[in-house]
Amino acid sequence: MVSGENMTDSISQLQRTLCRRQIDVLLVSQPENRRYLSGFTALDHSISESSGVLLIPKKGRSLLLTDFRYQLQAEEEAGGNCDILIYQRGLLPLLKTILGKMSVANLAFEADYFLHAKYLLLTKLAQSLRIQLTPLDGQIEHLRLMKSDEELALIRRSVALNETVFSRIYQTIKPGQTEIEVALALESAMRLLGAERPSFDTIVAGGPNAALPHAVPSHRPLALGEPIVIDMGLILAGYCSDMTRTIVLGTPDEHTVSLFRLVRQAQCAGLAALRPGVTGREVDAAAREVIKKAGYGACFGHSLGHGVGLAVHEAPSLSCRNRKLLRPGMVVTVEPGVYVKGWGGIRLENMAVLTEQGCEVLNRDTTFLDL
Amino acid sequence: MVSGENMTDSISQLQRTLCRRQIDVLLVSQPENRRYLSGFTALDHSISESSGVLLIPKKGRSLLLTDFRYQLQAEEEAGGNCDILIYQRGLLPLLKTILGKMSVANLAFEADYFLHAKYLLLTKLAQSLRIQLTPLDGQIEHLRLMKSDEELALIRRSVALNETVFSRIYQTIKPGQTEIEVALALESAMRLLGAERPSFDTIVAGGPNAALPHAVPSHRPLALGEPIVIDMGLILAGYCSDMTRTIVLGTPDEHTVSLFRLVRQAQCAGLAALRPGVTGREVDAAAREVIKKAGYGACFGHSLGHGVGLAVHEAPSLSCRNRKLLRPGMVVTVEPGVYVKGWGGIRLENMAVLTEQGCEVLNRDTTFLDL
Known part of the structure; x- marks a missing residue:
């Protein structure tokens, strides 16, 4: 608070x-x-x-x-x-x-x-x-909309704790564990480490389930080689974090790696476009264009990102519908994805704060980002 | 469903x-x-x-x-x-x-x-x-409002699973554990045993925290002898359960036992009054009267109960504001409580279905009810 x-x-x-x-x-x-x-x-x-x-x-x-x-x-x-x-x-x-x-x-x-x-x-x-x-x-x-220094410090703490939770649990994930087991491990760690609560229902979705952007964790066991989308966030001292990683247990195949790189490229394009004076629509378009050009436009059906603060979804949105100018002090997610029915999906999500010149990514975790 | x-x-x-x-x-x-x-x-x-x-x-x-x-x-x-x-x-x-x-x-x-x-x-x-x-x-x-036989069967399953979760975790609770740890153990067990999710945020509140009817589990360690309110429910195949037990680790003192008996007596009075043709208001009054007569009227500030089905809080309410007649097939909670600032609280909650003649309590768990 x-x-x-x-x-x-x-x-x-x-x-x-x-x-x-x-x-x-x-x-x-x-x-x-x-x-x-x-x-x-x-x-x-x-x-x-x-x-x-x-x-x-x-x-x-x-x-x-x-x-x-x-x-x-x-x-x-x-x-x-x-x-x-x-x-x-x-x-x-x-x-x-x-x-x-x-x-x-x-x-x-x-x-x-x-x-x-x-x-x-x-x-x-x-x-x-x-x-x-x-x-x-x-x-x-x-x-x-515009976060004070004090609020930004709280958001940074929330992001950092969320990453601590992710990296601790990530090391323990094994093939055969169910999505629910991993989601519970994440949510338990959040609260034991001091979070008020998850900022939304944690998503752990492996293989075909990863094709559902808002998948609900199931009793399906995770398998080697498949993409596993983990979308998680927590609330600490009132302020939310929100991060998505797509992980693979074992070695990803070439198709997975190429889609992963595509989504990461789209995310980088979005972050490069994120600065004061542009609209949410323009940032969304910058990332979407990358995915469209690769022929996967229809597989990225949601908007690029949303504001984060006391609420995990708040203004400003990075979507084709937001024609308002972005300003310094706003905090948003940048989360492109590609979803293929029957196969699975890849989504990557970081949070960033708009600065005077551009933006600063708030996440430090690089799991799989260098794939 | x-x-x-x-x-x-x-x-x-x-x-x-x-x-x-x-x-x-x-x-x-x-x-x-x-x-x-x-x-x-x-x-x-x-x-x-x-x-x-x-x-x-x-x-x-x-x-x-x-x-x-x-x-x-x-x-x-x-x-x-x-x-x-x-x-x-x-x-x-x-x-x-x-x-x-x-x-x-x-x-x-x-x-x-x-x-x-x-x-x-x-x-x-x-x-x-x-x-x-x-x-x-x-x-x-x-x-x-009126549950079909099929819905009632699903509600019974939800209640039974909730009790299984409670009794498993109840056996493991020890002084020094925090409220959050116990709440997490309960919610994890719910999901690992097949629940879709908790039907509301699980409450575990010990000592003075138990004086807050809607307490949020904290990092406070549970202590011997104090009242610990555990209010928990889950969703199974869409249908909710909701149960509250007040437990004591070690031996409760006389004051605690007397308040416990008072609340249990109020609950029994509510259940005795629960039948088709009476209003929610009348059932609430039957239980409340017991607590009032004992001089604790001001310590029972919420209504006696609410309907349960696909939503954990739905019609009909058992409150002074519900003047509608109850009918067979309705499912409600009966949950009187006494809350004393600085000391703690006692709440007991069972679910019951209205039958042609009266009601049937859906819970089997008797933990501490015979205190």
């Missing part, structure tokens, strides 16, 4: 935006945004089961609204940053009382992380209090 | 509802509903990162729309039940083409699992095609 000072800065910036847009209070429901501005680390089991919301007034101290189950955690983690209120019968009744007391005229909410059914209920509440509702998206995500 | 026959029945029932309400197509976005009606098991990384939607027309075959990453999985799992279409540039452009071709006049969507921001985009699309949009919630959840 970022320190109190960074948090105060972010809240001040946000409050200036609220004042400018004549919004009295912003209701923050998105879990990473909530954490970013309060320090409260609870997760939502799902969007329908929120562990709380944050109210940011245009002036003054924030309020964190949560329920009994999270009371002690909220007091401990966020008590220094905001006032904590507990709702007994759901959020809306408490919200009604508070908004009434605060004499709010204009309430903004995150339409990007607010269920439409809940919006209909919120609308009724707002009408009864004569409050205007304003959808306000991307303001906090915008603050989160 | 339920078999093709049950799935066809559910779709027919749903299609009758669509016809009756003059809806041409229902857009299913909720992941468990999508799985229930298609067999497609992919998860959403978050609601903002959907792995696909299902279109149920009022007549005929369903369509599953997903992206490149899930194509092979969708074909394998759901190809027999619906047609699969892949979107290249996000869902909406493909949806527009399809809805145009199908000459849809009225499109329903799940407002309970649809982001408001996405709803605004869907509204534009609908206007351009002169389609009326109808929020339609709870129809599929309603079908999922």
Whole structure:
């Protein structure tokens, strides 16, 4: 988590935006945004089961609204940053009382992380209090786009721990182990070494399973010579890492080596294009072009990369749909892949931070990158 | 997952509802509903990162729309039940083409699992095609409420496997082990014994941490004599289990034993009240009354239980807010708790299915229940 000072800065910036847009209070429901501005680390089991919301007034101290189950955690983690209120019968009744007391005229909410059914209920509440509702998206995500030095240091630690986990377990992988066994070994090591949790479900996919970009580890035993995609990340002090290696037990055949080199070449082309002032679309195209030219364009069906921070998938995306300019301080993945049904797949993923001139790759691990 | 026959029945029932309400197509976005009606098991990384939607027309075959990453999985799992279409540039452009071709006049969507921001985009699309949009919630959840014999058999298997995992690991727990180590041992055993995954983040909370109903396992070592809350569940063939035991290493002191007995008494009162024709509110009250009478009412701040099926938290809830009648075939948890800040907590949770006459407890494990 970022320190109190960074948090105060972010809240001040946000409050200036609220004042400018004549919004009295912003209701923050998105879990990473909530954490970013309060320090409260609870997760939502799902969007329908929120562990709380944050109210940011245009002036003054924030309020964190949560329920009994999270009371002690909220007091401990966020008590220094905001006032904590507990709702007994759901959020809306408490919200009604508070908004009434605060004499709010204009309430903004995150339409990007607010269920439409809940919006209909919120609308009724707002009408009864004569409050205007304003959808306000991307303001906090915008603050989160450019990482502070402190955040970048945390991301570096997360990346380094992820690599430590990978290299320890990599040495122990043997033919005959199942994908699930390797995935469990990785996830256990993450947590025993201090990670809060994996940043997403670890992927270990061998042979034909590696043709599924989002494969789920199975009981299939790993075999000599086949490509094995390992996509893994963890959360440390709130910040995510994300790395993919494709490994081979024993000696890869020529076909595997040639596809591996192709994907690595595409990754290098992407990293070479990654600098401030270009769009996500252009970086995606630089890497994709390499794979297309080799005749494998149809085998690379996902985008090149995504931002990483408090969330493992956040802005900016490196995809044909992102026409916005990249800026220094952004952190992204660069992860081209080639997937061939029935055979398998190769994906390589590193993280990089944009600098003033270009980018710096955050990964040190070179397993198989020199193949 | 339920078999093709049950799935066809559910779709027919749903299609009758669509016809009756003059809806041409229902857009299913909720992941468990999508799985229930298609067999497609992919998860959403978050609601903002959907792995696909299902279109149920009022007549005929369903369509599953997903992206490149899930194509092979969708074909394998759901190809027999619906047609699969892949979107290249996000869902909406493909949806527009399809809805145009199908000459849809009225499109329903799940407002309970649809982001408001996405709803605004869907509204534009609908206007351009002169389609009326109808929020339609709870129809599929309603079908999922009463478990078929086949589903119940799967739930029993899930509960049994969860207990096997618990009893194996329980025997190995020693003072000095950390909460995280025990949680990892439980989650590893789940997956090695065949579970798809834990149904929620396993809770292992000793001493003061046990006072947090939703504690996150920490590096704190477990100590002799303190209450240790273990709340665990898994997913097997799609169906969830959920069980809480509070254990003590060594000999519990009198205070612990008396609180333990109180919670067990409350649980028995809840189970005794659990039968068709009463409301969730009444069952909650029956258990809560026991704890209140003992002077611990304020220490039991969450509801008594929740439904379990494809989702670990689903309808019906056993809470003061549920005034609907319970019916045979519903499956719920009964999980009273007492939490004391600084000391710790006790929670006991079993699952039960409502029968014609009352209920049947699905758990066999009696660890510490006879304390």
